[in-house]
Amino acid sequence: MSKEERKFLEIADLRKGFGSGDTRQEVLRGMSFSVAKGEFCVFLGPSGSGKSTLLNIIGGIDSADSGYISINGDKLEDMDEKRLTQYRRKHLGYVFQMYNLIGNLNVKENIEVGAYLSDASLDIDELLRTLGLYEHRHKLPNQLSGGQQQRVSIGRAIVKNPDILLCDEPTGALDYNTSKEILKLIEDINRKYQNTIIMVTHNEAIKNMADHIIKLRDGKIRYNEINKKKIPAEDLEW
Ligand SMILES: Nc1ncnc2c1ncn2[C@@H]1O[C@H](COP(=O)(O)OP(=O)(O)OP(=O)(O)O)[C@@H](O)[C@H]1O
Numbered sequence: 696m697s698k699e700e701r702k703f704l705e706i707a708d709l710r711k712g713f714g715s716g717d718t719r720q721e722v723l724r725g726m727s728f729s730v731a732k733g734e735f736c737v738f739l740g741p742s743g744s745g746k747s748t749l750l751n752i753i754g755g756i757d758s759a760d761s762g763y764i765s766i767n768g769d770k771l772e773d774m775d776e777k778r779l780t781q782y783r784r785k786h787l788g789y790v791f792q793m794y795n796l797i798g799n800l801n802v803k804e805n806i807e808v809g810a811y812l813s814d815a816s817l818d819i820d821e822l823l824r825t826l827g828l829y830e831h832r833h834k835l836p837n838q839l840s841g842g843q844q845q846r847v848s849i850g851r852a853i854v855k856n857p858d859i860l861l862c863d864e865p866t867g868a869l870d871y872n873t874s875k876e877i878l879k880l881i882e883d884i885n886r887k888y889q890n891t892i893i894m895v896t897h898n899e900a901i902k903n904m905a906d907h908i909i910k911l912r913d914g915k916i917r918y919n920e921i922n923k924k925k926i927p928a929e930d931l932e933w
Contacts, residue, residue, distance in 0.1 A: 703732035709762035722748050724914035733889045740911035746895040754861050755783045784812045788852030788860045792867035794844040796836040803832040806850040813855030826850045842873035862894040878928040900933035
């Protein structure tokens with residue numbers, strides 16, 4: 696991998712605080728790292744360490760106080776609102792702990808919502824099969840299990856074939872077996888579509904399936920390593 700590829704996503708001395716005066720809290724206190732194209736990267740760290748804040752800044756839905764983020768050499772802070780919107784639409788997919796599906800649209804239609812945002816979307820029927828949802832495609836969200844609903848939300852995020860898939864605790868609301876199914880799906884998607892995946896999790900075991908492990912504590916990076924002993928999601932245990 697070339698030096699440029701290693702620096703597909705570059706984060707440099709990122710700082711972010713909330714509030715002012717006595718209630719001011721510095722949440723990100725100077726973070727620098729880079730993520731390679733196609734890499735599966737996890738952010739670990741205790742509650743309040745700034746994982747979601749960092750993910751939201753990478754996702755362009757919050758902004759840093761200083762430092763920068765660049766994608767393929769383009770700095771987010773140099774983008775005007777129009778380009779930032781394009782960046783979010785074209786290059787980013789977001790998966791949350793809660794599925795946020797539209798209740799009166801069926802599975803296929805919920806995924807199509809994501810496709811409208813792109814002019815280079817994936818074939819929806821093929822994606823439904825990859826997601827294991829083809830036979831459920833006419834069902835409404837309330838006719839699905841939690842794991843199936845999360846599959847739909849992953850489909851909605853991935854259908855525009857984003858360069859980067861951001862996942863914030865995607866298995867946080869799921870039981871052990873369903874969590875593993877979802878992790879296997881994310882692993883398949885990473886392999887098949889080669890998107891860069893960044894996943895925030897509390898679950899230490901998930902680091903074992905990642906290419907790149909970043910641990911945060913008190914707004915700083917405490918650990919930043921490439922995982923040389925990566926194992927399949929199937930073999931994870933916790
Ligand atoms: N919009 C906001 N306004 C004020 N404080 C905020 C805001 N967003 C986050 N914070 C604070 O920033 C700190 C870090 O929050 P963040 O959600 O990034 O942590 P986290 O590591 O993702 O935590 P968790 O694992 O519990 O989700 C917390 O103390 C939180 O209260």
